[in-house]
Amino acid sequence: MKKTEENVRYDKIVQILRNSSPDLKNPEEIENEVIGRIQPQNLKNGRISDFIETLFSWVYIGWVRRSLIGISAVLIAIFVYQQAFIFRQVKAISKNIVITGNESSDVSSSVLGRRLTLYRMSSRLSPAGEIRIPESQLEELLDSYNELQVKYKDLLRIIEENPELKKTIEKKLKEEKNNKPEI
Amino acid sequence: MVERELIEECRNGDLHNFRKVVDKSTPLIFSVAYRMLGDEDAARDIVQETMVAVWQKLAKIKTAESYKTWVYRIAVNKCYDQLRKLKRQKENRYDDQGWAVIANHLSENGIAELENRENAMIINLLTNQLSPRQKTVFVLSELEGMEAEEIVNITGMAKSVVKANLYYARKNIGSLLQKYL
Numbered sequence: 523m524k525k526t527e528e529n530v531r532y533d534k535i536v537q538i539l540r541n542s543s544p545d546l547k548n549p550e551e552i553e554n555e556v557i558g559r560i561q562p563q564n565l566k567n568g569r570i571s572d573f574i575e576t577l578f579s580w581v582y583i584g585w586v587r588r589s590l591i592g593i594s595a596v597l598i599a600i601f602v603y604q605q606a607f608i609f610r611q612v613k614a615i616s617k618n619i620v621i622t623g624n625e626s627s628d629v630s631s632s633v634l635g636r637r638l639t640l641y642r643m644s645s646r647l648s649p650a651g652e653i654r655i656p657e658s659q660l661e662e663l664l665d666s667y668n669e670l671q672v673k674y675k676d677l678l679r680i681i682e683e684n685p686e687l688k689k690t691i692e693k694k695l696k697e698e699k700n701n702k703p704e705i
Numbered sequence: 706m707v708e709r710e711l712i713e714e715c716r717n718g719d720l721h722n723f724r725k726v727v728d729k730s731t732p733l734i735f736s737v738a739y740r741m742l743g744d745e746d747a748a749r750d751i752v753q754e755t756m757v758a759v760w761q762k763l764a765k766i767k768t769a770e771s772y773k774t775w776v777y778r779i780a781v782n783k784c785y786d787q788l789r790k791l792k793r794q795k796e797n798r799y800d801d802q803g804w805a806v807i808a809n810h811l812s813e814n815g816i817a818e819l820e821n822r823e824n825a826m827i828i829n830l831l832t833n834q835l836s837p838r839q840k841t842v843f844v845l846s847e848l849e850g851m852e853a854e855e856i857v858n859i860t861g862m863a864k865s866v867v868k869a870n871l872y873y874a875r876k877n878i879g880s881l882l883q884k885y886l
Contacts, residue, residue: 545820
């Protein structure tokens, strides 16, 4: 009798609970949240998988395809690292030389030659390795060099025009040469 | 439940049709999750997580016919994990107000329809001392009205284990009803 009563109570309470299905409020909220979570993921996955599909569609065996994708990823990573390393090295080397003016093709060979001479001179004066010449000083040096060249040419012209002066200078030069001790 | 064509379309990446699948699956998942966890927010989270998992694994589903079992499996597993976590923190205490509500419903002639909160309170009171396994089997069998075979497919338990857990759940709840009413 007691057992039956217990069973009746059990059955009734279970019946009540079974009949009272939980009521979900605002199901569209859940729907939107689910779609919101899926969409960006779907878009991203879609693009990546499309790209991988295009590249490796010729491989039919799953593990071979995965291995190839892995190897490709490693190779790409090595390539990027190598490029970054080279770029860094080039940047470090370029810091060691200061070249002024335009390096375009309109630079005449004589000017370039002069610049090279200056560069050689400066490297002889500076210790090996890093050479740092401020741009303004280098320009000043080039200007004075050019001025010197003009003055030298003028001097030669004046000497050519005046035979007496030429003779005197030649005589002086000979004397200088004779007086100079031989090493 | 969810038509075969809808599932097939979703497997091809159709998000518009997946919205319909979510719409149809949500009440079922919510019902199980709410009855198992007794918390509306937690149940809503389970619905969301389950549907996201469904979308991610849709390609793995063998046939569209097995969708219902499959979606229940995902949801029940998530609830089961949650129950195990909650079980560690839970403290058993006597709730005389809750038992008074149960006594009141039992004394009524008809079968009352409960509000969400009252529903959760009664389930929690009756299943408080059950293990997560027993509670899962009780909810699926007694409240969701599933057959043992279906519960086997969803939970992955052996049929004998399902029956044993259901037996102990009934016995435990019966003794509680006898003790407090």
